Every structure is written in structure tokens, then in C-alpha cells.
Amino acid sequence: MQADLSPVIAATAQWLTRAFPASGGALASALCEVQARQAVTVAAWLRYPTAMDAALLGMAGPGGSARLDWVTGSDPAAAGDLDAHAWRTWVDEVVASWAACLLADPELAALAVAAVADGSHATGTPAAFRRLLAPDDSDRRAAALLRHPDLLAPVADLHQPHLVDLLKPGRTLIA
Incomplete structure (x- = not known):
């Protein structure tokens, strides 16, 4: 049973950094990507809290970026992205929406990280999400659009109510 969320995390983080690119050079791009990847990782762990959930995702697929592209006014064909279209099929709309919520709202991000801290995905892995939870000035500058x-x-409004409901204080996640 595959429980690896890395294809969804990589594709969804890539979609976010293309939709909301870094402002600056190579270092800014790297800082922006790290922040997107941390937010997407937390969102994916929330969305698919068990190995079974992740395995089902691997079988059914996440759905792709079409609606997200439409919402943001992006046209992958016009950007010459048709040759590299396959990665877009691994973008998860809900994960992207939740990651956008976490990037825009530090309090929600802290609740989300606390919720996944004891989950099955974090077991045996020291998960640090500093750039998501406590970005410094260079992080903020690099990800000005992303945050x-x-x-x-x-993007955030697509699935924010479900995320907020999931993170209500006192509620425990299945993990």
C-alpha cells in the first residue's frame, strides 16, 4: 500500500509557486518554494491523515489543477506549459486551498501544525515548519505574493470553511 504523499506535495507546491512567484532572484525562489512546500505538507497531512487515506489518493489521484488555474486566471497553454502538463494532474485542489489558508493566516498555520504534530505522517520524523510558522524578513520579502x-x-476561499471546521479547538484528527 503506497502511503507516499510526495507527488501531491511536490506538484501542489510547484503550482503555488508558479501562481504566486517569488519576488527576487534564485535565493528568493528557494525561500518561496520552501514556504510553499511546508504549507502544502501540513495541508496534505491534514487532508490525508492516515496511510490508508494516502494510499487511496495514490489510486484515485488528486484531481489536478484545472479549477485552480481557472480561479487564478492562469492559462498553462499560453505559458507554454503543455509539454510539462503531467505534473498538473498531481495537484490537489483542497490541499492547495488549505495551504493558501495557512500561508495567509499565521494563527491557522499554528493550529494546523499542532494538529499534525502527533499524526502518523510525523512519526519518526522531526518535522520543523519554521518558515511557515515564523518567517523572517527575507522569507516575507521572497514570498510577498505567496503570503x-x-x-x-x-484559492483559500475554495475550501477554507472545511479547514476551519477541522481545526476547531478540542477536536482530534484520526491518525
Whole structure:
């Protein structure tokens, strides 16, 4: 049974960094990517809390980026991305929406990281999400678009109510 979320995490983080690119050079791109990947990892662990959930995702697939592209006004064909279209099929809309919520709202991010801290995905892995939870000035500058609440709103609003409901204080996740 495959319980590896890495294809979904990689594709969804890539989608976020393409939709909300870094402002600056190579270092800014790397800092932006790390922040996106941390947010997507937490969101994926919340969305697929058990090995069985992750295995089912591997069988059924996450759904792709079509609706996210439409919501953000992106046109992969116009950007010359048709040759590399396969990665877009591994983008998970709910995970992208939840990651956008976490990037825009530090309190929600802290709740989410606390919720996954004892989950099955974090077992045996020292998961540190510093760039998500406590970005420094260079992180903020690099990911100005990626963390801008108004720009993220169309994506975040897609599935924010479910995330907020999931993270209600006192509720435990299945893990």
C-alpha cells in the first residue's frame, strides 16, 4: 500500500509557486518554494491523515489543477506549459486551498501544525515548519505574493470553511 504523499506535495507546491512567484532572484525562489512546500505538507497531512487515506489518493489521484488555474486566471497553454502538463494532474485542489489558508493566516498555520504534530505522517520524523510558522524578513520579502491574503483569497476561499471546521479547538484528527 503506497502511503507516499510526495507527488501531491511536490506538484501542489510547484503550482503555488508558479501562481504566486517569488519576488527576487534564485535565493528568493528557494525561500518561496520552501514556504510553499511546508504549507502544502501540513495541508496534505491534514487532508490525508492516515496511510490508508494516502494510499487511496495514490489510486484515485488528486484531481489536478484545472479549477485552480481557472480561479487564478492562469492559462498553462499560453505559458507554454503543455509539454510539462503531467505534473498538473498531481495537484490537489483542497490541499492547495488549505495551504493558501495557512500561508495567509499565521494563527491557522499554528493550529494546523499542532494538529499534525502527533499524526502518523510525523512519526519518526522531526518535522520543523519554521518558515511557515515564523518567517523572517527575507522569507516575507521572497514570498510577498505567496503570503498576500488578498491575492490568495480566491484559492483559500475554495475550501477554507472545511479547514476551519477541522481545526476547531478540542477536536482530534484520526491518525
